[in-house]
Amino acid sequence: MTMDEKYLDLIQAEIDGCLSPAERAELARHVLADPHARELRDEMRQLCGLLDSVQAEEPPAELYADVMSALRAQSRKPGARLPAGGRVRAYLSSPAGFRFAAAIVGGVLVGTLAFEFAGRDSGLAPSQLVGTMAPQGATAAPQRQARFDNAAMTGSVMLEGTTAAPVVRVSVVSHRDVTVIASLDGEQLRFDDLHSAGSKPIVREAAFSQRNNRQHAEIAVSVVDDSGVLEQATLGFGSSR
Amino acid sequence: MTEDSDDVTLVRRCCGGDRQAFGTLVVRYQKTVYNAALRMLHDREEAKDVAQTVFLKVYENLGKYDPKFKFYSWIYRIALNESINALQRRRPTEGLDLDAPDGEPGPEESLGQRQAHDGLQRALMTLREEYRAVVVLRHFVGCSYEDMGEILGVPEKTVKSRLFSARQLLRQALQKQGMTQ
Numbered sequence: 554m555t556m557d558e559k560y561l562d563l564i565q566a567e568i569d570g571c572l573s574p575a576e577r578a579e580l581a582r583h584v585l586a587d588p589h590a591r592e593l594r595d596e597m598r599q600l601c602g603l604l605d606s607v608q609a610e611e612p613p614a615e616l617y618a619d620v621m622s623a624l625r626a627q628s629r630k631p632g633a634r635l636p637a638g639g640r641v642r643a644y645l646s647s648p649a650g651f652r653f654a655a656a657i658v659g660g661v662l663v664g665t666l667a668f669e670f671a672g673r674d675s676g677l678a679p680s681q682l683v684g685t686m687a688p689q690g691a692t693a694a695p696q697r698q699a700r701f702d703n704a705a706m707t708g709s710v711m712l713e714g715t716t717a718a719p720v721v722r723v724s725v726v727s728h729r730d731v732t733v734i735a736s737l738d739g740e741q742l743r744f745d746d747l748h749s750a751g752s753k754p755i756v757r758e759a760a761f762s763q764r765n766n767r768q769h770a771e772i773a774v775s776v777v778d779d780s781g782v783l784e785q786a787t788l789g790f791g792s793s794r
Numbered sequence: 795m796t797e798d799s800d801d802v803t804l805v806r807r808c809c810g811g812d813r814q815a816f817g818t819l820v821v822r823y824q825k826t827v828y829n830a831a832l833r834m835l836h837d838r839e840e841a842k843d844v845a846q847t848v849f850l851k852v853y854e855n856l857g858k859y860d861p862k863f864k865f866y867s868w869i870y871r872i873a874l875n876e877s878i879n880a881l882q883r884r885r886p887t888e889g890l891d892l893d894a895p896d897g898e899p900g901p902e903e904s905l906g907q908r909q910a911h912d913g914l915q916r917a918l919m920t921l922r923e924e925y926r927a928v929v930v931l932r933h934f935v936g937c938s939y940e941d942m943g944e945i946l947g948v949p950e951k952t953v954k955s956r957l958f959s960a961r962q963l964l965r966q967a968l969q970k971q972g973m974t975q
Contacts, residue, residue, distance in 0.1 A: 565958050569932070571939070600965050604933040607911050612828035613842045620820050620849045624813060773817075785821060787814060 556590060564594045568601050614777035617785055618736035621773035626738045699786040705778055706731050706747075708754060712788040716770045719790070722758045725749065729778060735788075736773045737761050801865035808856055816856075820849050823866070826935055827873045833930045834877035836919050840884075844876045851876070867944040870935060874945065878923050910973065917967035925960035932957060 563580040566572045572580065584591040698711045706727035714720035721735045725747040733744040742759045749755050776784040801822075807815035827848050832841035851872055859868060918926055931937040931945060942953045 561958060562954065565954060565961075569939070596965055597961060600961055600968070601933070603910060603914055604929065606907065607914065607934070609825060609829045609934070610832060610838075612824045612845060613838075616824055616828065616842055616845055617817070617820055620824075620846055621813070621817055623846065623850055624816070624853055771813075782821075785817070787817065 556587075556593065560587075560590055561593075564590070564597060567594070568597055611781035614732065614775055614782055615734055615736070615741065617782065618734050618741070618773040618775045619739075621771075621787065622736040622739055625771050625773075696786070696788055697790070699774060699784075699788060701776060701784045703783055705729060705783055706776070710735070710774050710776075710786070710788065712770075712772060712790065713758075714760060716790045718760060719770045719772060720758060720760045721772065721774075721788075722756070723747065724754045724756045726752060726754045731776060731778045731783065734775045734777065736775075737770060802861050805856060805859060805861070805865060808853070816853055819852075819865075823869055824849075827869065830870065830873050830930050830935050831877045831880075833915070833918065833934045834874065834923075834926060835880055836915055840880050841877075844873070844880050847876050848873045863944060864941070867941055870931065870937070871945045871947075874927050874930075878927075881923060913968060913971050913973045914964075917964050917971065917973075920967045921960060921963055925956065925963060928953065928957045929960050929964065 560580065560583050563572065563576055563583075567577065567580055580594075584594055697713075698709055700709045701707065706725055706729075708723065708725035708727070710733060711722040711724070712719060713722055719737060721733075721742055721744075723733045723744045725731065725733070725744075726749050727747055728749070730746050730748045733747065735742040735744075740761055742761065744757050744759070747755050747757070771787055771789040774784075774786050774788055775782055801819065804815045804819050808819070824845060828841055828845040831844040831848075832838060835841050835844065848869065852869055859865070918929060921929070927946065928942060931942045937945065939950045939953050939957075942957075943950045946953065948956075
């Protein structure tokens with residue numbers, strides 16, 4: 554079957570929603586006159602309808618936590634490439650719209666220590682990350698606790714213990730199964746099947762097995778259910794710990 | 795895809811050492827990146843690994859990001875490249891089990907739809923990577939021709955021609971499976 558390339562383009566453009574009214578009219582006239590063109594258009598429509606009917610899957614619940622945990626581990630490695638240096642260079646060589654940021658991040662120029670300080674004390678609340686996580690207090694230090702309140706559940710995740718031996722305490726009221734995942738440097742704590750019978754919260758607690766002399770502990774927390782990720786936040790100890 | 799200016803703001807914050815801004819980008823793009831990798835690879839575990847690698851590479855290379863390009867074009871280009879790398883790594887020693895079940899049906903997916911979607915994914919896996927990539931970008935990521943050109947680094951005309959060929963090959967592959975098309 555041979556067909557003018559122009560009509561092949563028009564058939565595809567129609568499927569992809571890129572036809573002008575004039576082109577649409579031209580294609581309509583052509584497919585009326587040419588059964589091969591009509592057949593091809595119908596087949597392509599069927600195929601694309603099938604492709605578009607595939608539902609996107611939710612990513613694995615632990616993906617976010619794994620990424621954030623890997624970033625934390627990566628930036629702590631001695632000699633690891635820290636983004637700050639490259640970023641500052643990028644600011645300096647970038648268009649003027651970016652340059653104002655150089656003043657804000659000027660402190661980053663001092664290098665690794667400045668980056669570590671910024672990472673620890675950036676002061677952005679978890680609520681700025683995903684909306685409904687509301688931290689207690691409004692301090693500049695990393696949040697020790699995140700509260701959540703959504704259609705599936707209410708409760709909180711609290712960071713206890715010490716920087717070297719962090720403990721995660723979960724308190725949840727939920728009428729369907731939810732899971733809380735806390736990640737630190739590649740290690741995960743999972744609190745599965747948090748399904749409360751009534752209004753009494755389920756309280757669980759677990760400690761990370763890693764023990765070291767770390768100066769910081771930044772813990773990525775995800776709350777998930779069958780439908781996907783409900784909440785995400787990052788907890789950490791303040792510099793006073 | 796209207797969030798690009800917001801993406802650039804987040805990138806700037808990341809560049810200032812704000813890791814939580816990067817977390818917002820991960821939340822925003824994890825589903826699309828994971829699904830693009832899943833359709834390229836037909837393997838959930840590999841798709842998850844690729845998605846993780848993509849975000850780590852993005853983070854490592856934020857300093858090289860040129861804001862004159864769309865952020866999502868950049869991240870999807872990395873996602874495709876990483877998926878192709880994963881395919882090339884698996885190639886010498888392992889073939890893809892095209893008869894493997896595709897997991898549980900989705901909540902709104904009937905048995906018939908599930909079979910059709912499994913057949914479609916098998917057909918997709920028979921395409922060369924360059925053809926599979928355009929189908930994935932158009933139908934699973936929702937890119938325009940212009941975006942696809944930017945992601946793939948080819949002119950729009952090439953995108954259109956490649957997409958047409960890919961759809962024709964996909965249709966033939968489905969016919970070989972006995973699926974009505």
